[in-house]
Amino acid sequence: SQTIHQWPATLVQPVGSPLSLECTVEGTSNPNLYWYRQAAGRGLQLLFYSVGIGQISSEVPQNLSASRPQDRQFILSSKKLLLSDSGFYLCAWETGSTGELFFGEGSRLTVL
Amino acid sequence: AQRVTQPEKLLSVFKGAPVELKCNYSYSGSPELFWYVQYSRQRLQLLLRHISRESIKGFTADLNKGETSFHLKKPFAQEEDSAMYYCALSGRNSGTYKYIFGTGTRLKVLA
Numbered sequence: 001s002q003t004i005h006q007w008p009a010t011l012v013q014p015v016g017s018p019l020s021l022e023c024t025v026e027g028t029s030n031p032n033l034y035w036y037r038q039a040a041g042r043g044l045q046l047l048f049y050s051v052g053i054g055q056i057s058s059e060v061p062q063n064l065s066a067s068r069p070q071d072r073q074f075i076l077s078s079k080k081l082l083l084s085d086s087g088f089y090l091c092a093w094e095t096g097s098t099g100e101l102f103f104g105e106g107s108r109l110t111v112l
Numbered sequence: 113a114q115r116v117t118q119p120e121k122l123l124s125v126f127k128g129a130p131v132e133l134k135c136n137y138s139y140s141g142s143p144e145l146f147w148y149v150q151y152s153r154q155r156l157q158l159l160l161r162h163i164s165r166e167s168i169k170g171f172t173a174d175l176n177k178g179e180t181s182f183h184l185k186k187p188f189a190q191e192e193d194s195a196m197y198y199c200a201l202s203g204r205n206s207g208t209y210k211y212i213f214g215t216g217t218r219l220k221v222l223a
Contacts, residue, residue: 032209043215103156
């Protein structure tokens, strides 16, 4: 069966420090991968999505970047965190056949 | 521009009352619409998709292309329906895998 893992689950970082959130999918190949930020009252904001290795679509110009070095690995990064980067980040995947998204457990980032 | 709008942040109904969660969308191509639900302390999960035309947990949703709406309905609300509901749109029918969500509606079913 397919599974999706995100880590770390919780992260507290100082302003100006780098960030790396990792997402890995198991049990499927060539998934479409997504990064969202979830905030109360603002829903799920699509940040990046990827349909293949090295293919990244950016939806919101900001302080973050994404990479897909392997078929089932999706990484969210920042070189220098801002206070406004604090939030709950969700990774998700879909096969492209049914359209259903499967979500990870999420990573809560607090920037101080 | 691609957009999903859920006008209600919170909807409170009594148990046994009908429920309608509103969703409107803006999309130039042929969208695929979904409803997702997040119960307390659980992951976000698919509730239903317009293409299936199915009823899940008593919920139904009909895609109205004329009104660009995809409202979620249930004739008799149950307490276990209390959760956060998100409407979502995928552009995969139009050749893009961009997948966006609305801001969500919290449904509270009162005893």
